[in-house]
Amino acid sequence: MEFCDECGKMMKTDGDRWVCPNGHEKLRNEASEATMTTTQGQEQSSAVDMSDVDDAEIGPTTTVQCPNPDCDNDRARYEMKQIRSADESETRFFTCTECGQKWREDDH
Template identity: 75%
Template structure:
């Protein structure tokens, strides 16, 4: 990803040039610099997080919440993890202390 030196907007590639759609600024592409850039190509979406090997006591604090398995309000352990991009909210992982059922919640 490249940002415009003139206006700061994100630029796109056109052949051997970086072009800014906002102000029209152009500059030559640098192959060595681009090779060092991190891309999203080939990354898998929705990668699962395996919590099965985590001891229940290590999962985190408890809160009262309705367990989808028990269908009752129970004491559940929760943990929050950033598993998506940094500009998205954290995912909350829950484990029912009664039946051991595990689930997660994401903000949409």
């Protein structure tokens, strides 16, 4: 991927040149293009079969009450993600091990 030095837009190849949507051009450099990562050949993906995986192998669990009123389970798998700015605490995402209900908790 190449970006235009003049306007910053993404450029496309046109023969031996890079061309941006605004018409700016520059010559292609074979040496620098050899180090670029492409998505060519990565279009196909397949589903992962998790049917033979033990729940304990999927991720950590914790004791927490499921919010589903029809479920009285107190175990859930969890993961923590930083979805706000770095000076904010992480958000905890839970999935009930019994009914599959998903919910999240934020520190306020």
